[in-house]
Amino acid sequence: MNGEILFIAHRLPFPPDRGDKIRSHHILKHLADIAPVHVATFADDEADFAEEASLASMAASYCLRRRTKPLPLAALQALATGRPVSLTAFHDRALADYVAQTLATRSIAAIYVFSGQMGQYVPADFPGRLIVDLVDVDSAKFEAYAAKRRGPMALVEAREARLLGAEEARLAARADVTLLISAAETELFRSRLPAGSPAEVRVLGNGIDSAGFDPVLVSPEPRMLACTGPRLIFTGQMDYAPNIDAARRVIERVLPRIRAIRPEASFHIVGRNPTPELLARHGRDGCHVWGRVDDVRPWLAAADCALIPLEIGRGVQNKVLEAMSMALPVVLSREAATGIAAQDGEHFAVADTDAALAESVLTLLDDTARARRLGEAARRFVVENVSWDAALAPLAEFIQAKGGAQRHAA
Known part of the structure; x- marks a missing residue:
């Protein structure tokens, strides 16, 4: 492809030892085969920082930030700003600065957002392709949490479901393609979008290393x-x-x-x-x-x-x-x-x-x-x-597709 890729993920894709990191790890590997990839992501703990060399070996450049904001502080900020807790928990000025600098200094043709809370880092005027990988419908998950809770926590979960649902719909309208992990999640997500939404919603499934898991x-x-x-x-x-x-x-x-x-x-x-x-x-x-x-x-x-x-x-x-x-x-x-x-x-x-x-x-x-x-x-x-090769075969098409109107309204 002409240009490079910016990959923005809520967790470091190394080591691939839990569900979301396994998926993001294999997607990053496939993207790196297509074009140079710049990575903006978070470390959860010191064990993640021990994997920094693995990230450096795959990325053309990267910003790895320790996510230290306590959840109660994120919740207070979210209440003050009317935003979902999920977004405030993953907001970091240094990461935002890295994204801005990378877009200003590199020929970024596509941004791949892994997980909805990271869509906040995409500027409204980005002219290239935007792929948003929601993986699954987080807002529906919070609705399910709210149904199981009692008292104040039920209200908190219901608020998160409502605000996160609005953010998911905004990202889907903004993106060239929104990806989910299965046909069931795709249909659920489509059913929750506003009538007349221009969102292009597609499936990008998971695979597994069956040769290793033997x-x-x-x-x-x-x-x-x-x-x-x-x-x-x-x-x-x-x-x-x-x-x-x-x-x-x-x-x-x-x-x-x-x-x-x-x-x-x-x-x-x-x-x-x-x-x-x-x-x-x-x-x-x-x-x-x-x-x-x-x-x-x-x-x-x-x-x-x-x-x-x-x-x-x-x-x-x-x-x-x-x-x-x-x-x-x-x-x-x-x-x-x-x-x-x-x-x-x-x-x-x-x-x-x-x-x-x-x-x-x-x-x-x-x-x-x-x-x-x-x-x-x-x-x-x-x-x-x-298999991962089969599951991620459509990835090059999503990244490099040409033609058609692009939706880049804020």
Whole structure:
């Protein structure tokens, strides 16, 4: 393409060890194959800064800022300005200055915005192509939070849903193309846009490294194997509300049903930043909370079943694809299965109630041959249908498309 690319992301795309970072990592790699890429992004912690060399090796230039604004301060600023908390939490003057300087000094032909809260950095007069990757519909997620909350927090979540929805619609009207992770998310987003919106909304799905997530490449984690009964696993970022709620659902409502029949069964939560509430469950009633691990694959290899009962699920769940790629039988809720074109009963087992989830797990634990067939079929599905090269094949078209009216009104 003629010109360079500016990539603006809410989290450093290294290391690719959680859902949003995995997606942004592979997108950045593909963009770097198209043209020089300049990156503006945030680090969450010192571990992210340890990955700065990886960013430097891929980016033509970059600005990596530590996100330190406390959420209560972001909330106060949001209330004072009438903006969503999500935007004020990710506003940083130095990052804005880097974006302005890069646009002034480099031949930026396209801006790729990864996550809606970063659209605030795009100037109204940018003349090139604008691609906004919302991934999923965050405003709908906050609506779901509000429906589950009581008291003041319900009002806070409802406010965020309303204001973020307006920002998503503004970005979609402003962008040349708005991307979401699945057909279901795309249709949901279109249904929430104002009548007559000029937004071009397309799907850019997720993939998975099935060659890396292969059970033959790793040995099961010994610490998990020390639990000698059936081992169930849930992976993910464990300070993320839907993951917390899903883990609590297993601990409080599903695992007791399973242990009433199989008292030796254990539930393993693997993922960084578990909350104090979850950590307090470690070692109690068959529950183990392991926190951040260097490589999730040995833990998946040590499990007998992945149990993923999300009640709020947006987009495509990488945790599901990773477990499937590791030939692990997966029992999951309908929300967790959203956006994955696999078949219930053939590639995974979908169950919605606590009793049905427990029954599905027990059935697989009792019928190891069926569990093995389900896991093998799951891996075949991933290998044959889900890869990053296939998922991101449309990316060059989105970045380099020519012709047609561009929508760059503020």
